[in-house]
Amino acid sequence: MAIEIENKDQQHPRAKKDGEVVERLLQESANDNNxxxxxxxxxxxxxxxxxxxxQRNLDIVLERWNLTEEGLFELTRQIHAEGRAYKRNSNGEEQEDWT
Known part of the structure; x- marks a missing residue:
């Protein structure tokens, strides 16, 4: 007897906040933080x-910036290695959000 697995899309708990970030990115140009x-x-x-x-909007951002995912990751590895990613807030803490 085969078990049927349903393919159901899930709602990511950070989707609302991340969606706001992506909307901003769609309007901005590439820089280290973006x-x-x-x-x-x-x-x-x-x-x-x-x-x-x-995911589609992130594809659009990359297309607008003339980047592939591979090119993006290559650039961001360099950005992180040189400590150029993310600015510090008024408390001196990095505003990086990997949650």
């Missing part, structure tokens, strides 16, 4: 069973 944000979101939503519009 590249790091797109890479972070590509990692978060890559292979996620859902958030299809988020």
């Amino acid at each position: 590249l790091a944000e797109v890479a972070r979101l590509r990692i978060r939503y890559g292979g996620f069973p859902g958030a299809r519009s988020m």
Whole structure:
């Protein structure tokens, strides 16, 4: 007897906040922080069973910036290695959000 598995899209708990970030990224140009944000979101939503519009919008951002995912990750590895990603807030803490 075969077990049937349903393919159901899931709602990511960070989708609302991340969606706001992606909407901003769609309007802005590539810079160190924006590249790091797109890479972070590509990692978060890559292979996620859902958030299809988020994934499409991230594809659009990369297309507008004339980047492939491989090129994005290459740039962001360099950005992180040189400590250029994410600015510090008024408390001196990095505003990086990997949750």
